Structure formats: C-alpha cells, structure tokens
Amino acid sequence: MRLMPIWIILPRMLPTSEMETFAEVNLSAIRANVKAIRSYINPAQIIAVIKADAYGHGAIPVSRILAGDVMMFAVATVGEAIELRQAGIHHPILILYNVLPHLIEKAVIQKITLTVSETELPKALSKIAQQENRDIKIHVNINTGMNRDGVQCNQAVGFLQWLNTLPGIMIEGVFTHFATADKIANTELDQQLHRFNLIIDKLDRLNLLPTIVHTANSSAMLKRKDTHSDAVRIGLTLFGLNPLVGTQDFLPLQSALTWKTRVISTGKIGVGEGISYGLTYKAKKPIHIATARIGYADGYSRLLSNTGIALIGGTPRKLIGQVCMDVSVFKVDNSVNIGDEVVLIGSQGNHHIDADQIAKKTGTITYEILTGISKRVPRIYRD
Known part of the structure; x- marks a missing residue:
C-alpha cells in the first residue's frame, strides 16, 4: 500500500507581546x-x-x-x-x-x-x-x-x-x-x-x-x-557577564540576555494551605499567588524551589513551592494580573536580577544558568 505524504506546517513565531516565555538577546x-x-x-x-x-x-x-x-x-x-x-x-x-x-x-x-x-x-x-x-x-x-x-x-x-x-x-x-x-x-x-x-x-x-x-x-x-x-x-x-569582582570600573560590559515569562493565572490561598508538588510551602496567612509559565523544562532550575526571585510589577516576588516542569508559583499582591510580565533575568522598574544571582542560589556558576536555558525558550534578537 502506498503511503500518502504527511505535511507538517510549522507556525510562525509569535510576537513577544503574545509569547509566554522567551529570552531576548541584545x-x-x-x-x-x-x-x-x-x-x-x-x-x-x-x-x-x-x-x-x-x-x-x-x-x-x-x-x-x-x-x-x-x-x-x-x-x-x-x-x-x-x-x-x-x-x-x-x-x-x-x-x-x-x-x-x-x-x-x-x-x-x-x-x-x-x-x-x-x-x-x-x-x-x-x-x-x-x-x-x-x-x-x-x-x-x-x-x-x-x-x-x-x-x-x-x-x-x-x-x-x-x-x-x-x-x-x-x-x-x-x-x-x-x-x-x-x-x-x-x-x-x-x-x-x-x-x-x-x-x-x-x-x-x-x-x-x-x-x-x-x-x-x-x-x-x-x-x-x-x-x-x-x-x-x-x-x-x-x-556582558563578568566572571570577576571589581573589574567593571575599567571595562564596562552590557548584559546581552534578558529572560522573561508571563503570569498565566492568579488566585488566593488560605492559612495552612500548600503550594505545588509535595506542598512544601504552607501559607501562614492568606496570600495572593501568581502562576508563571516557567519550569525546569525551560531550564529554570528546580533548586530554586522556595528560594527563587522574579520581578513582577516592578517588585521582587518570592517563588513559593516546588518549581514544576512547566510552571512556577510566586507570592504576590492583588495588583498582579494574568498576562503581566515576569522577569527572571534582567531589569524591571528599579530592580535587576542577573544570572550570577540565580547561580548563587542554586550552588552553581553563571555558565550553567545560561547554557541551561532550554531550546523550548525562543530567542528573540534585538539590534
């Protein structure tokens, strides 16, 4: 029996305003x-x-x-x-x-x-x-x-x-x-x-x-x-990443990569309720939460569970619970909405997170953080 060919149509890349997770390279x-x-x-x-x-x-x-x-x-x-x-x-x-x-x-x-x-x-x-x-x-x-x-x-x-x-x-x-x-x-x-x-x-x-x-x-x-x-x-x-301390003064470097995602859901949990696999985080008081489309399959280390920080609404927000394969949950306030930008590496407002900070939290080096950002994360190039 003759097999008919299968045509695979690849979708065009979404504009960044519609992407859930992406890395921007300057x-x-x-x-x-x-x-x-x-x-x-x-x-x-x-x-x-x-x-x-x-x-x-x-x-x-x-x-x-x-x-x-x-x-x-x-x-x-x-x-x-x-x-x-x-x-x-x-x-x-x-x-x-x-x-x-x-x-x-x-x-x-x-x-x-x-x-x-x-x-x-x-x-x-x-x-x-x-x-x-x-x-x-x-x-x-x-x-x-x-x-x-x-x-x-x-x-x-x-x-x-x-x-x-x-x-x-x-x-x-x-x-x-x-x-x-x-x-x-x-x-x-x-x-x-x-x-x-x-x-x-x-x-x-x-x-x-x-x-x-x-x-x-x-x-x-x-x-x-x-x-x-x-x-x-x-x-x-x-x-633009400096492996040494104290050399920025005579050799200015510009970080080229920003890693962003978005809030895909928001909610509230009550006292004693847990978050994510294993319920490793328990709320001591009622809190607002935001789930972001970022997980270890994207290269966001599971070692950041209950310790990671992201920028949402111009404010550092703590990651609570386990990092999942596709999503992570952050403690926020009622000002955060679905679709809001989440900065994992880069600047938002007056705050900045660099790859070295993530490396220190996970007990590794900047090189591993950068090379670990998976192929699932689209790279967008700005000039």
Missing part, C-alpha cells in the same frame, strides 16, 4: 562589549568562544554579527562547527578538543581547524592533506596544570618538532587553559603561565613558534594582561 550590547574588549586587549585579537549555542545566546546570530571583529570562532564539537558552516559562516572555526576518528573527515571537508594533543589525529590529518594536496591547519593544546587534556609539558617541544615533520600539517596555533583564572589570589595561574612561557621560549629559539599563541579565558583576560599573547580566547565577557 546584539548591540554584544557589539559594544566586543568593542570595549578589543580596545582593552589591543594589539591582541579575539578568539570568540561560541560553544554551547554561544552560551545560550544563539551561535548563528552571534557569529554573524561578530565575524568582522574577531580572529576566529571556537566551539567544542564537530556538530557545532558544521552547524555554523551550514548557516553560511565561512570565518575560521577552531574545535577546542580532540575529535573522534569517524568525525575527522567531516571536519576537514568543512575546513574546520582541529586541536591535537596526541599522535593518531595528526597522522590521519596528514594522510588526508597529502591525498588532497593541501595544508591542514591545527592548534596544539598543552596541559600546564588543568589536567583535563593536552600534551604534557615535558613532551610538548618534542611533540611540535614531530608535528613539523608531517606532510601537509600547518601548526597555526598553540594554547593552554587555566584552571583557576577566576580566583583572586592565584599562584596556580602563575605556575601554569610560567610552564607555558618556558615552552614558548624554546619553540621560539627552535624557530617552531606558531603564529597564534593563546592562553587567556575571560577571567585571565580581565585581570592579567601578561596572558593576552596573540589572542584571547573568551566567551562569557562577549555577552
């Missing part, structure tokens, strides 16, 4: 941040880290506005890199980690720069380079103390000497990654930088120094100019 703020960073790090260049969908901001829209202002993009996976290529992004892209053998050819076809720290990957790349009669660019990751990946310090110079003998391999860059750059007192960073600089000096004397040396993440970029090298490899600061 592209002008990202541009302003990049301008401020470029001025601060000059003459170093920017390697823009846009892995994890540009930290939840949207890798494709972000890469489109940044291509003219950054040296290259950096991502975590071949899939992330190919997604950019398929969107028409032709700017250089670096994958920060070793890739599995079955993905090598896919990356090479898309002219994606790979990171190496062991022997099998560069051998495979050299073979492809010879078959295609072209050079393939690589970056070398050196483990100076992060102890996650990378070639060991005592093997690094010999490894680059060996790489230099492989036909078709062009060693474009060399880098390391700091384990404790966000700490204020930082002997570990000093030690890592010292180990790395010893290797760089040896490579320079042997005339093996690649053209791009990069060490600084956002934290190191802000507080240690001696880490800037040829390029800084940054993500969080692009989006």
Whole structure:
C-alpha cells in the first residue's frame, strides 16, 4: 500500500507581546562589549568562544554579527562547527578538543581547524592533506596544570618538532587553559603561565613558534594582561557577564540576555494551605499567588524551589513551592494580573536580577544558568 505524504506546517513565531516565555538577546550590547574588549586587549585579537549555542545566546546570530571583529570562532564539537558552516559562516572555526576518528573527515571537508594533543589525529590529518594536496591547519593544546587534556609539558617541544615533520600539517596555533583564572589570589595561574612561557621560549629559539599563541579565558583576560599573547580566547565577557569582582570600573560590559515569562493565572490561598508538588510551602496567612509559565523544562532550575526571585510589577516576588516542569508559583499582591510580565533575568522598574544571582542560589556558576536555558525558550534578537 502506498503511503500518502504527511505535511507538517510549522507556525510562525509569535510576537513577544503574545509569547509566554522567551529570552531576548541584545546584539548591540554584544557589539559594544566586543568593542570595549578589543580596545582593552589591543594589539591582541579575539578568539570568540561560541560553544554551547554561544552560551545560550544563539551561535548563528552571534557569529554573524561578530565575524568582522574577531580572529576566529571556537566551539567544542564537530556538530557545532558544521552547524555554523551550514548557516553560511565561512570565518575560521577552531574545535577546542580532540575529535573522534569517524568525525575527522567531516571536519576537514568543512575546513574546520582541529586541536591535537596526541599522535593518531595528526597522522590521519596528514594522510588526508597529502591525498588532497593541501595544508591542514591545527592548534596544539598543552596541559600546564588543568589536567583535563593536552600534551604534557615535558613532551610538548618534542611533540611540535614531530608535528613539523608531517606532510601537509600547518601548526597555526598553540594554547593552554587555566584552571583557576577566576580566583583572586592565584599562584596556580602563575605556575601554569610560567610552564607555558618556558615552552614558548624554546619553540621560539627552535624557530617552531606558531603564529597564534593563546592562553587567556575571560577571567585571565580581565585581570592579567601578561596572558593576552596573540589572542584571547573568551566567551562569557562577549555577552556582558563578568566572571570577576571589581573589574567593571575599567571595562564596562552590557548584559546581552534578558529572560522573561508571563503570569498565566492568579488566585488566593488560605492559612495552612500548600503550594505545588509535595506542598512544601504552607501559607501562614492568606496570600495572593501568581502562576508563571516557567519550569525546569525551560531550564529554570528546580533548586530554586522556595528560594527563587522574579520581578513582577516592578517588585521582587518570592517563588513559593516546588518549581514544576512547566510552571512556577510566586507570592504576590492583588495588583498582579494574568498576562503581566515576569522577569527572571534582567531589569524591571528599579530592580535587576542577573544570572550570577540565580547561580548563587542554586550552588552553581553563571555558565550553567545560561547554557541551561532550554531550546523550548525562543530567542528573540534585538539590534
């Protein structure tokens, strides 16, 4: 029996005035941040880290506005890199980690720069380079103390000497990654930088120094100019979020993401009545409540149960009861109505909530809050 085709019609995105939950990304703020960073790090260049969908901001829209202002993009996976290529992004892209053998050819076809720290990957790349009669660019990751990946310090110079003998391999860059750059007192960073600089000096004397040396993440970029090298490899600061305390005065950053939802129902409960699963909140007096269309399936952590704060009607409102999959309940007053805006990250009236505040309440870091905002939450772009 012949099956008839099934046509799926996708609805157009609603205007923000009709959306229940959405994240708004200010592209002008990202541009302003990049301008401020470029001025601060000059003459170093920017390697823009846009892995994890540009930290939840949207890798494709972000890469489109940044291509003219950054040296290259950096991502975590071949899939992330190919997604950019398929969107028409032709700017250089670096994958920060070793890739599995079955993905090598896919990356090479898309002219994606790979990171190496062991022997099998560069051998495979050299073979492809010879078959295609072209050079393939690589970056070398050196483990100076992060102890996650990378070639060991005592093997690094010999490894680059060996790489230099492989036909078709062009060693474009060399880098390391700091384990404790966000700490204020930082002997570990000093030690890592010292180990790395010893290797760089040896490579320079042997005339093996690649053209791009990069060490600084956002934290190191802000507080240690001696880490800037040829390029800084940054993500969080692009989006206006500062991983350090006390640096705002000399590098103004504009937060690019606002997360909003709306009140979908209101009501009242009496003394002793509970809220949500488990009835973990019990009212000590009659209160007004507002249910907002935000839950853990949207990336709003269940750890915010009975502790979260949102802005409704220009006032901070406490989350009461458990965060559910799709909704959460807030303690309000009788001025709150169905359809009212609820700000989870951003400003309303004279109040502001940032991702770092949510991270502290949930015992995590800003990065996890941003990357955890789920695909179910539409991203709206303003310029």
